[in-house]
Amino acid sequence: MLALLRPALWFGGCLRGYHMPVATPLQQGDTSLVLVDEARRFIQDCLMRVGVSPSKVRCISEFLVVADYRGNFGNGINRLDLYLSDLQKGHAKANAEPSIISETLATAHVNGNSALGVVVGNFCMDLAVKKAQSAGIGFVVAQQSHHFGMASWYAFRAVAHGLAGLVMSNSAPTMMAPNSKSATIGANCLSFCVKGRDHHFVLDMATSVKDIGAVEWAWNNDEYIPHGWAANERGLSTCLPNVALRSPLLFPAGGHKGYCLSAVIDLLCGVLSGAQYATHIPLDQNQPSNLGQVFIALDPGFFLPDFVERLDDFCGCIQNSQQADESEPIRLPGELEGMHMKYVEDLRALPYPNTLLEKYKTVADRLHVKPMELAFERCQSRKSF
């Protein structure tokens, strides 16, 4: 609950009780509302069935619901079936704990021991924070980790201690180099978060134009994807999410620059950590992934006493840019997510595509848990965020 409330408070809102949802105009029939508590209950029931301990179940459900709450649907409940399937196959171990292979005052090399990504990530960032509090910086790399979802979840943990957090992960190869028609690297993600008094800078981005979760979301929502997100098998842009998902070929953001940035992330997360990297990470979900991740915490107090005021002023400089189109304000990274959180608070529920809800009915049947109960059938999802 605390983790769910925290980001809301940062953005000046807060989650209220999850009673009857506010009615929204019916413009499309593809999305239904599920109360936040009900989504959390469903995730917890499923995880308990595959043998995850109660304390971990609470953490994982919070982590998935917060991603949906922030509008990061690609890393929310959408990922639950991957986690369930990997836990059942033994590719992720339900109650494993990470361990430290080696460390210095400022660094650590961690073995995730095939625990779920959020378990490894929380462990590593907490370790990085401790190191930063004594050495100014904490740099932790993990091997034998799993899909860790929304990267900013971990960067937030550093921010909660008044530090800056920088988090990266590698992933299965879904992205093409410019002039290539095969995926050799993941659309590896990067998050940088830091908090001032009035402003928050919450960057959470994939190095592709859009991540694979956004394509899956479009597929679940029965929507086309814009040109320039993904390619077909010949390396040409496609608007069909099913074609894009068949043999994922995402375009890098900014051409070779996004590709190179992704390679730097893989060099640090995969090559340096001892995890898999590049084409060695299996796309096939029948094999364990052994992902690598990097967690950096940085204590601004070791450098400047007035960092918070300077950060607020910096954010003001960005927001005061002259708008080319006056109806579109210049936004800081994380502002759109803040707007989505406000939207969820107004609805008091999460909007999920019906195709996704149908998929989880099958999962519920298979695991013998109660399916997610709808709060309000068919609503407008305001996908324009």
Added chain:
Amino acid sequence: MLALLRPALWFGGCLRGYHMPVATPLQQGDTSLVLVDEARRFIQDCLMRVGVSPSKVRCISEFLVVADYRGNFGNGINRLDLYLSDLQKGHAKANAEPSIISETLATAHVNGNSALGVVVGNFCMDLAVKKAQSAGIGFVVAQQSHHFGMASWYAFRAVAHGLAGLVMSNSAPTMMAPNSKSATIGANCLSFCVKGRDHHFVLDMATSVKDIGAVEWAWNNDEYIPHGWAANERGLSTCLPNVALRSPLLFPAGGHKGYCLSAVIDLLCGVLSGAQYATHIPLDQNQPSNLGQVFIALDPGFFLPDFVERLDDFCGCIQNSQQADESEPIRLPGELEGMHMKYVEDLRALPYPNTLLEKYKTVADRLHVKPMELAFERCQSRKSF
């Protein structure tokens, strides 16, 4: 000389004596050849005239010539007049030395004391290397620094010790946020370099589609710039380098992703260091800049014994991508620069636009030094690199 040779050796080539240049076909008359030793002699003569000590003069001339040798013309001799002008105005101090404000085992906060960027950068990276050798990582931030040229110069210094180097700098606001028509942030640069046995990964990029040096180079070379590099005063794309230089408005690489990455760089280099940042950095060259920079060295030996082999394998994975166009190989970052170095070695001289050479004739007159002597008038510059 050593610094100039080193990158050549990394790429499997070496600089041979600078005698008569190899004749190249005459296709355009805008570029002339200058022997490497002659370019170095000219830079040193100019710097001596404005009071720089002999040891610093050698370092700065090497640093500028290496940038041109690697084809990074925006940060080569092109920058000499900025340095001369700032030294004469007192915005950069000819013989100042950086000092440490505070430090831990793994971090340092450095005051550049308005020394030239290369003096501050060399000091900071050497400090980061020392810290990395004992703590696994060295993280050094500098304030009161100056334009530091080619970022990979400093990352190379870490690589020369078997470490990985990551370097960033902020810069005067020349880049627009998406939907903006004013520049609020620099096209801040990032370099990451690491060396395997067979491969080298040498990333050196600006966060804009192209940096301002490339626009200046096009202007000096009397060339148009492609659409999408820079905008006119209304925020619309322009092909005219003089319009693009009037009130620099560069487009970020990958839209908001490049912009956000640049903001992260400014948060670390400017906001955290106590230097200027965002719109506080003067575009006007009549004011001192007070730039901020970050230098990170990372010792892979603290994490894995076989990092070098894994890095070579990673580079192989990238190079083995399936080509969409078979005539265009998939290149690693730094390979194009390697090709340019080979080209310079074949010519045994550096190709400079005649407009740039004309500008330095004026500088030579003003400072009473011998102008650069041409090795070969009018050559093909092979700008396709």
